[in-house]
Amino acid sequence: MQIARETDLPDLLSHLGYQVKRVGRFHTTTEMDSLRIKDRRTWFRYSQNTGGDAITFLQQFCGKSFPEAVEYLLTFHGKARDAPIPQPKPISPKQEFSLPLRNADDRRVFAYLRKRGIAAQVIRQFMNSGLLYEDAVHHNCVFVGRDESGQAKYAGLRGTYDLDSPGFKGDATGSDKNTGFSLPHDPRSDLVLVFEAPIDLMSYLTLHRDTTNALALCGLYDGALQTYLQAHPEIRRIALCLDADEPGQKAAQQLQEKYQLQGYAVTVEKPRCGKDWNEYLQKRLCSRERGR
Template sequence: MSKFIPFTEDEIYQAAHTDIKSILEAKGEKAERSGTEWMWAANHSVKFRGHIFYDHSTGDKGTAIDFLCTFFNMRFQDAVSTLNCRDYNGIEFERSTLKKEKERRPLVLPAKSRNMKRVYAYLMQERRIDSDIISFFAHNRSLYESANTHNAVFVGYDSTDKARAAHQKGTLTEKSYRGDVNGSEKDYFFNFHGGSERLYVFEAPIDLLSFITLHKEKGWQKHNYLALGCTASPALLRFLSEYPNIHQVVLCLDNDGAGVKADAIIQETLQRLSKGMYVEDLTEEIREQLRRPYEVSVLKSVKKDWNDDLKKR
């Protein structure tokens, strides 16, 4: 049983602001780059920037202290002691502020292939996406095939039509690959702005394309569509701040534990924002931009995700 230690506020603050990458490296673990973030090599669902982590499979998130408690089964007392180097054989960790993480490399999109044969074949034959939908996003410059790897590249634009992020998905079925392009900003992900008051929200770009294929009808282009790239809400809040006319949010996340958990978190966040209440990590200015009534609904696939439904149709 852990011995109680009366930590000061400064000691807890220092422990919480320990760089998670340095923690993993001190424990003999590896971290890999994933766009502007880092990814735990042994658990790809866990991403982190500085001292903040997020587990895309469970929705767990927090500081370096929470990281040790969640993944290394430590008690709070032990985690703070370890991060302050009291019982870690003198190993010193790096201290982190997210200001340092903002110094990112500029986004350089992968070179385009002369055609999209591999992407069309993969999305149509393997994923069953409608060819007209693929062509629509290709002509919209949101989807193309990379020249060297022939990956499908999904590009995220801001409201000024500037590319801010890109996600690659491999087209070889026997060797699955996915990853963000270096320099990508996680708040900007694959999306389409049609101009209506309704926004459909998904986890992944292929889920988004699958949903449109399943519900393809005249006028679908008038609505808005966004892939989060995870189950967290930063990309959603950014999209809503850029398009203040959106009041209807339809959550179409995966039909699994993480998706259901994220539904509840996002609904609560939007409810708090509609009332002008405090939301963690958002400035007062951003909260004021997002303060408006929201009509939030949840739409679930029958199977795990919308592409599973499409392939089963």
Template sequence: MSEYFSEELIAQAKETSLTQLAEYYGYHPKHVGNRLYTLVEHDSVRIYNDRTWYRWSRAGNGKESGGSQIDFLMQFCGVESVHVAIKTLLEFQGISVEDRQWKNTLNEKAAIHQAGEIKPREHAEFVLPEAMPGTYRRAYAYLIKTRGLSQQIVDYFVRDLKILYEEKEHHNLVFLGKDKDGIVRYATKRGTADIYGKKYMGDVAGNDKNYGINIVNEKSTELKVFEANIDLMSYMDIKGDFESNKLVLGMTADNPLVQFLKDHPHIKRITFCLDNDDAGMLAMFGNEEKVGLLKKYEMQGYETDTDTVPQGIGCKDWNEYLVYKKTGQDIGCTEPIENHQVEYSRKRKCR
């Protein structure tokens, strides 16, 4: 097979229904307007005309993201190259790229594929990437040298908890989310090198997004909630906290938190350790249109609190703060969240 796809095949790949594709990979599209959808797991995403998507988020580089079905697969579904994404989209439509008569296999009378006519598929099979045999040298080097983590923390996740390993094929980090019985239900990958100037991240296809990476301690009644896996590791490195329960959401929706509390009823207190950016603050404190996580779970009877990075030093998340503490380097500028915290505290006292 040629390394390149014809313009005709690329155009055909972009006829794939985005909502059906999202459902196949375990997401839950939600209709929010005329030909407009969002994802329950990522409510900042908008899908237009079932073919293109857009997301505004200040997390990371503070820029918009979006594009075609190809970009969606690479951003949310663990596909690591444009070539593989196009092939995946064609196969999703039932098209074999080796078949020169691929138009006829789809419809004998029409050459143009109508994505809506494809019958919905079952979710992708959940298969974990093969682990790198021996030691995870690249994973350790990336986490310790680039992300500033201690070897003690990396060992704890790899050897003690067994929820982190290095993928054999691409040397990605693979984080594992287990249920209350220790069965892996969720897995997400994080690249150890730049790809086209961007850091690669993506969930393993077929996972259950009601679960997240978690650490359980039945002797503690406190749960600390994070946005990202490396932020959790950084927090433990900074605070030396090996006692509390911990959970990584991995998205703006709180599905993993709902499931964790259901599975672990001993939790009485929830501390949200999310990012110091607009998305993190909105998730924790809410606004006039959306109830924040603090209020939502306080209304359910839990004690709630926040633990975010210190103000005034330009750090967005716990890993940036860890690097800052070790190097003294100002990572970047973020807007202060003090007003959100003060306003929420004032409302609590006035009840």
């Protein structure tokens, strides 16, 4: 039983015919982009709020009973007699992307970001550019990613009630992770600063108002950076401003090596203290308050 439960899920899904890909610290599939595989042993599908191990995956997506799933996995590991490959259930078509309905005003989002230390000027800059607003149903922050034609392709959602808890984070249905949240591009600069989250990008702008080109990946997957560089060939320098924690710095090292091989000048910049740029900004603001 333990052998079945500890099946390597990326290997199993590839065997079943899924197109498996790595996204930051997780694996997912082209067919189910809301699927996340953690530590190669457990999965969770956010669109259906279900998850489990290899056994439950075969039950959920291949129509197997519990004994059939265990038997198949033992066969997969060479521990049982050959069994026919289970046929995955048809995957429903990917839902089309649409922006969440906009609220009549953006007061809660504005107040929330101000409490996070972000300057009012920076908040208004993104709101006036159509890149940030408050959704009408849940009053989340909506961080909009647009392509070069100005069409919205991505929307990152952030709850406005998380000051004392982790709070809600997610993407709007159908969001394209190859489009990031970014400042309107300035072709006069050959440098782009890259962040994990929109709030970190806005925190950095609060500290460095003269920043020109900046992009938030909305995670650690670099698809948005690839898209950005393809659209702006004048960019020759990249500053990776990812989180200061272990995943962020590991990703920064990997991305630095990757893009240096492509001919870019790549540096890594991290906050002097705190886990990320927003935490650093808040510590700076607290220090100023104590110094008064």
